[in-house]
Amino acid sequence: MRRIVLGTLLLILAGCAATKQVERNEQILHKAEQLSQSAIIVDTHIDVPYRLRNKMEDITQYTKNGDKFSGEFDYPRAKQGGLNVPFMSIYVPAEHETQKIAKSTADDLMRMMDSIITAHPEKFARAGSPADVTAQFGKGLISFAYGMENGSPIEGDLKNLKYFYDRGIRYITLTHGKDNHIGDSSYDTTHTWKGLSPFGKEVVVEMNRLGIMVDISHVSDDTFWQVLALSKAPLIASHSSCRAYTPTFQRNMSDEMIKAMAAKGGVIQINFGSDFISDEYQKKDRDRRDSINAQLRPRNLTMRDSAGRVVAHEYEMHHPLAVVDVKDVAAHIDHVAKIAGIDHVGLGSDFDGVGDSLPTGLKDVSMYPNLIYELLALGYSDANIEKVCGKNLLRVWSTVEEVAHQLQRQ
Numbered sequence: 001m002r003r004i005v006l007g008t009l010l011l012i013l014a015g016c017a018a019t020k021q022v023e024r025n026e027q028i029l030h031k032a033e034q035l036s037q038s039a040i041i042v043d044t045h046i047d048v049p050y051r052l053r054n055k056m057e058d059i060t061q062y063t064k065n066g067d068k069f070s071g072e073f074d075y076p077r078a079k080q081g082g083l084n085v086p087f088m089s090i091y092v093p094a095e096h097e098t099q100k101i102a103k104s105t106a107d108d109l110m111r112m113m114d115s116i117i118t119a120h121p122e123k124f125a126r127a128g129s130p131a132d133v134t135a136q137f138g139k140g141l142i143s144f145a146y147g148m149e150n151g152s153p154i155e156g157d158l159k160n161l162k163y164f165y166d167r168g169i170r171y172i173t174l175t176h177g178k179d180n181h182i183g184d185s186s187y188d189t190t191h192t193w194k195g196l197s198p199f200g201k202e203v204v205v206e207m208n209r210l211g212i213m214v215d216i217s218h219v220s221d222d223t224f225w226q227v228l229a230l231s232k233a234p235l236i237a238s239h240s241s242c243r244a245y246t247p248t249f250q251r252n253m254s255d256e257m258i259k260a261m262a263a264k265g266g267v268i269q270i271n272f273g274s275d276f277i278s279d280e281y282q283k284k285d286r287d288r289r290d291s292i293n294a295q296l297r298p299r300n301l302t303m304r305d306s307a308g309r310v311v312a313h314e315y316e317m318h319h320p321l322a323v324v325d326v327k328d329v330a331a332h333i334d335h336v337a338k339i340a341g342i343d344h345v346g347l348g349s350d351f352d353g354v355g356d357s358l359p360t361g362l363k364d365v366s367m368y369p370n371l372i373y374e375l376l377a378l379g380y381s382d383a384n385i386e387k388v389c390g391k392n393l394l395r396v397w398s399t400v401e402e403v404a405h406q407l408q409r410q
C-alpha cells in the first residue's frame with residue numbers, strides 16, 4: 001500500500017521542459033485506494049502464463065530481478081492494486097498453427113497455471129463463472145480465469161471447443177498476429193478469408209452454444225463485422241483501445257465498431273500499452289526503430305548482437321519516446337463512455353505482454369488505484385467506476401452464460 005501512496009503523490013507531468021511534479025489530491029487518492037479494494041477489478045488480459053513459460057518465478061511473492069521488480073504481476077502487487085480477476089492469457093504464437101503444436105502449447109500453459117492454483121489454494125482459485133468470481137472475492141482469493149489468445153489450438157475440430165471449455169477457457173481471441181484457420185488478423189495484409197473462414201463461422205456458433213465469450217481483439221475489421229452479425233451473444237474486445245487516438249492502427253477499434261459492439265451489449269477492455277494509447281508514441285517508436293536499423297544494417301549488426309544493442313542504446317538515449325501517462329488511458333475510457341455509454345468499457349491491461357511501453361503511473365498490477373484516481377478526477381461516480389473495473393465484463397459474461405443455456409435447451 002505504501003508504495004502506491006508514495007508512487008502516486010508525485011506525478012511527473014509529460015511535456016514539460018523541466019520535470020515538474022504535481023501533488024495529488026490526498027482525499028481523492030484515499031478514495032481511489034478504497035474503491036480499488038471494494039470494487040471487483042477484472043482485467044481481461046494478463047500475459048503471466050507465457051512470461052512464466054519463458055522464465056519461471058514464484059508469483060506468490062514479489063517477483064524481483066535485483067532490486068527492481070520483474071514482471072508486472074505477482075500476488076502481493078495484485079493485492080495492493082485490488083486486482084481480483086486476472087484473465088490469464090493462454091497465448092499461442094501464430095506460427096504454432098503451421099507447426100501443429102498449438103493445442104499442446106495451450107495445454108502446457110493451462111497445466112502450469114492449474115498447478116500454481118493447486119499449490120496455493122489460500123491465495124488463488126480458478127473462476128469458471130461470474131458466480132465463482134463473486135464467491136471467491138468474498139473469501140479474499142484472487143480468481144484466475146483463462147482466456148485463450150489465438151484460436152489456433154482448436155485445430156479445425158469443433159470438439160476441441162468443448163474440451164477447452166471443460167479445461168476452463170472462458171474467452172477465445174479468434175486470431176493473433178496472422179490470419180489463421182478461423183479468420184483474418186488485423187496485423188496481416190493477406191486477407192486470406194476476407195473475414196471469417198467457413199470453419200470460423202462454425203466456431204462462433206459453437207462458442208455461443210457452449211458459453212465461451214467471443215473476443216474480437218486482434219481480428220481484422222472484416223472479421224469483426226462478420227462476427228458481430230453472426231454472434232447471438234455480446235462480444236468482448238479483451239485488450240484493445242480506441243482507434244480515434246491512433247488512426248492508422250487497425251489493431252484498435254474505430255468509433256463505429258465500438259458503437260456497434262455496444263449496441264449488441266458488448267464491452268471493449270482498454271489496453272494500457274503506450275502504442276495502443278498514443279499515436280505520437282507509436283510514430284516515435286517506429287521512427288526510432290527504423291533509424292537504428294539503418295545504422296546497424298551497413299555494419300551487418302542486429303539488435304540481437306551485443307554491439308548492435310550498444311548502438312541502439314546510444315541512439316535511444318538521445319531520442320526518447322513520447323511520455324504516455326495514466327491520464328491518457330483514462331481518456332480512452334472516457335472516450336468510449338461518451339460515444340457508446342459507460343456500460344461498454346473495461347480494463348484489459350496487457351500487463352506482462354507489452355514490455356516497457358506501459359504508461360507512467362500504470363506500470364504494474366499495484367497501480368489500478370491511479371487509474372481510478374483519474375476517473376474520479378474526471379467526475380466519475382463510484383457506481384460508474386465499479387462498472388469500468390469489472391461489472392461490465394461480469395454482465396457480458398453472465399449474458400453469454402444465459403445465451404448458452406437458451407441455445408442448449410433448443
Ligand SMILES: [Zn+2]
Pocket residue numbers: 149218239
Ligand atoms: Zn494480444
